[in-house]
Amino acid sequence: MLMRLFDSxxxxxxxxxxxxxxxxxxxxxxxxxxxxxxxxxxxxxVTLLGKYLCYAILAxxxxxxxxxxxxxxxxxxxxxxxxxxxxxxxxxRQIGExxxxxxxxxxxxxxxLDWQALPxxxxxxxxxxxxxxxxxxxxxxxxFVFGWLAFRSRVTGVYLxxxxxxxxxxxxxxxxxxxxxxxxxxxxxxxKDLLGxxxxxxxxxxxxxxxxxxxxxxxxxxxxxxxxxxxxxAVVAIRDAEDRAxxxxxxxxxxxxxxxxxxxxxxxxxxxxxxPQVGIIxxxxxxxxxxxxxxxxxxxxxxxxxWGAAGGAVLVNYAKTSFTAVLPEVWLFALGGLFIVSTxxxxxxxxxxxxxxxxxx
Amino acid sequence: MKEPLLKRDRVxxxxxxxxxxxxxxDTRHGPILYLEDITVTFDGFKxxxxxxxxxxxxxxxxxxxxxxxxxxxxxxxxxxxxxPDYGSAWFGSRINLLGMDEPAIAAAGIGRKFQKPTVFENxxxxxxxELAAAGNKGVWRMLSAPLSAxxxxxVNEVLxxxxxxxxxxxxxxxxxxxQKQWLEIGMLxxxxxxxxxxxxxxxxxxxxxxxxxxxxxxxLAGTHSVVxxxxxxxxxxxxxxxxxxxxxxxxxxxxxxxxxxxxxxxIEVYLGE
Ligand SMILES: Nc1ncnc2c1ncn2[C@@H]1O[C@H](COP(=O)(O)OP(=O)(O)O)[C@@H](O)[C@H]1O
Ligand SMILES: [Mg+2]
Numbered sequence: 001m002l003m004r005l006f007d008s009x010x011x012x013x014x015x016x017x018x019x020x021x022x023x024x025x026x027x028x029x030x031x032x033x034x035x036x037x038x039x040x041x042x043x044x045x046v047t048l049l050g051k052y053l054c055y056a057i058l059a060x061x062x063x064x065x066x067x068x069x070x071x072x073x074x075x076x077x078x079x080x081x082x083x084x085x086x087x088x089x090x091x092x093r094q095i096g097e098x099x100x101x102x103x104x105x106x107x108x109x110x111x112x113l114d115w116q117a118l119p120x121x122x123x124x125x126x127x128x129x130x131x132x133x134x135x136x137x138x139x140x141x142x143x144f145v146f147g148w149l150a151f152r153s154r155v156t157g158v159y160l161x162x163x164x165x166x167x168x169x170x171x172x173x174x175x176x177x178x179x180x181x182x183x184x185x186x187x188x189x190x191x192k193d194l195l196g197x198x199x200x201x202x203x204x205x206x207x208x209x210x211x212x213x214x215x216x217x218x219x220x221x222x223x224x225x226x227x228x229x230x231x232x233x234a235v236v237a238i239r240d241a242e243d244r245a246x247x248x249x250x251x252x253x254x255x256x257x258x259x260x261x262x263x264x265x266x267x268x269x270x271x272x273x274x275x276p277q278v279g280i281i282x283x284x285x286x287x288x289x290x291x292x293x294x295x296x297x298x299x300x301x302x303x304x305x306x307w308g309a310a311g312g313a314v315l316v317n318y319a320k321t322s323f324t325a326v327l328p329e330v331w332l333f334a335l336g337g338l339f340i341v342s343t344x345x346x347x348x349x350x351x352x353x354x355x356x357x358x359x360x361x
Numbered sequence: 362m363k364e365p366l367l368k369r370d371r372v373x374x375x376x377x378x379x380x381x382x383x384x385x386x387d388t389r390h391g392p393i394l395y396l397e398d399i400t401v402t403f404d405g406f407k408x409x410x411x412x413x414x415x416x417x418x419x420x421x422x423x424x425x426x427x428x429x430x431x432x433x434x435x436x437x438x439x440x441x442x443x444x445p446d447y448g449s450a451w452f453g454s455r456i457n458l459l460g461m462d463e464p465a466i467a468a469a470g471i472g473r474k475f476q477k478p479t480v481f482e483n484x485x486x487x488x489x490x491e492l493a494a495a496g497n498k499g500v501w502r503m504l505s506a507p508l509s510a511x512x513x514x515x516v517n518e519v520l521x522x523x524x525x526x527x528x529x530x531x532x533x534x535x536x537x538x539x540q541k542q543w544l545e546i547g548m549l550x551x552x553x554x555x556x557x558x559x560x561x562x563x564x565x566x567x568x569x570x571x572x573x574x575x576x577x578x579x580x581l582a583g584t585h586s587v588v589x590x591x592x593x594x595x596x597x598x599x600x601x602x603x604x605x606x607x608x609x610x611x612x613x614x615x616x617x618x619x620x621x622x623x624x625x626x627x628i629e630v631y632l633g634e
Contacts, residue, residue: 244545
């Protein structure tokens with residue numbers, strides 16, 4: 001079954017093999033190879049790689065809804081951030097008495113605001129399982145309600161993109177406010193440990209990296225399975241000729257709603273993996289620009305391929321890391337330029353290059 | 362356009378069964394399609410004006426009329442895309458079309474070909490037909506259940522019926538215009554419809570293709586009821602038994618082709634052009 005899935009997906013097999021290699025090599029290179037050795041991988045690099053993998057999951061999530069279903073969400077960063085906040089809330093609760101104010105119940109920012117008790121929506125986040133449920137549930141529920149309203153009313157195209165952008169912007173403004181109870185401007189940070197493991201420890205970082213890599217593989221395989229199923233073809237049909245599908249008996253809005261919600265859950269998972277690795281989540285994750293950058297990763301990588309989106313996310317973010325180290329002001333221009341060049345010369349993204357050379361051979 | 366959410370006598374769409382059992386379609390006591398007093402207004406302009414139309418079970422009917430006469434709008438009403446301001450539309454004697462959305466109407470047994478041929482260009486010809494196959498088209502079902510043997514057989518049957526076996530594996534986007542028209546008709550047949558609505562099925566076809574389409578439609582009539590909207594008079598003459606002339610949103614005359622051709626009012630508004 002699993003083998004059949006990859007018969008015609010060589011690029012996907014290559015990607016999964018690469019991931020397997022990383023999972024095998026990175027822990028050894030970081031934990032076992034002595035720091036003096038040139039083969040040693042610093043914990044900083046491990047975390048950086050882990051971050052890229054989270055972005056790759058996010059990119060696959062967007063590709064599913066944009067590349068296959070034709071719904072260009074310019075607000076997917078919001079679902080990523082919400083998943084991140086859910087994880088951040090758990091990590092906050094883990095701090096306990098070790099905060100600056102030493103309050104065992106309340107996170108520092110609540111003490112600072114002079115709050116007396118934990119708000120109702122923070123209840124339960126001291127349990128890891130509860131946080132995990134929320135990581136999927138909160139973005140999923142928001143996407144479901146939003147999608148229900150939008151797709152039922154047949155909002156499509158640019159209008160839909162604009163309201164998704166408005167959604168993430170509105171959430172950013174809301175999360176900026178102190179009285180929302182999510183740490184306002186500063187967000188949630190100063191995390192100490194996760195399930196009792198010190199977040200600063202190299203071994204924890206390696207474990208988080210491995211979990212991210214495994215998650216990416218699982219997300220890829222499940223999305224591939226969806227795309228290859230009859231559902232996947234129905235979704236492509238809806239993308240290409242929505243009316244035709246509707247008059248053939250497909251309730252188009254249910255399909256869009258399902259894909260959008262599933263994609264939002266994946267984005268939330270990516271955010272939850274991201275936060276313990278970078279050690280902070282704040283409202284800037286909701287900024288519209290993030291969601292637009294995400295679209296650019298997918299466009300550059302090649303939409304409608306899944307692996308292209310993942311590759312695009314890693315490559316563009318690697319470029320960003322290298323670039324911002326040298327010329328931080330220029331990055332956005334470089335990104336814009338890259339986007340324009342890729343749309344003009346590579347309408348199918350970098351993935352299109354591979355496909356073309358394969359077709360030619 | 363939208364049903365109020367709070368109506369107590371209505372089941373929410375997502376709770377209602379998507380597939381309307383074919384048994385519900387009842388044509389024992391009369392026509393398969395019955396339109397009465399249908400009126401559709403766009404910004405004060407009456408695209409359909411007290412339209413009355415009856416199609417008998419198994420009939421092949423041609424509808425002609427000048428551009429803007431309301432032919433496409435009539436199909437929009439029957440298939441649930443446009444809600445009329447008033448009037449009623451029945452499929453058989455039991456199914457009220459005005460209470461249903463497009464997928465429900467499709468599932469009840471009405472297939473529609475668009476004026477501009479519309480197929481899924483990125484899927485293979487076979488893939489197009491598979492997607493159209495009758496059966497449960499819910500999200501979960503599509504994800505979990507593979508195509509049934511029965512559906513597979515239906516695909517092969519339709520492939521030969523519309524003469525596309527040779528290109529079954531080709532991507533639909535590469536088909537000729539005429540082949541796309543056939544593929545779309547094939548997709549309708551996959552739904553096992555009782556009533557076919559074909560909006561200009563031979564537009565842009567070569568004469569050989571038109572001939573083949575004529576054969577196909579004559580083959581379908583009898584087991585299906587077929588409504589054809591067409592401009593090509595030659596084609597209409599070759600298939601039609603009864604012809605309805607639409608003019609400014611209502612029926613001008615209805616009758617045999619020969620009678621229609623000689624009707625002075627028709628000559629004035631349509632044929633005379
Ligand atoms: N969605 C719409 N909005 C406004 N006017 C419309 C719309 N659809 C059709 N019309 C008008 O209704 C009339 C009938 O159109 P149509 O049914 O497409 O004619 P036909 O198919 O007979 O050529 C035309 O004058 C057209 O301009
Ligand atoms: Mg028309």
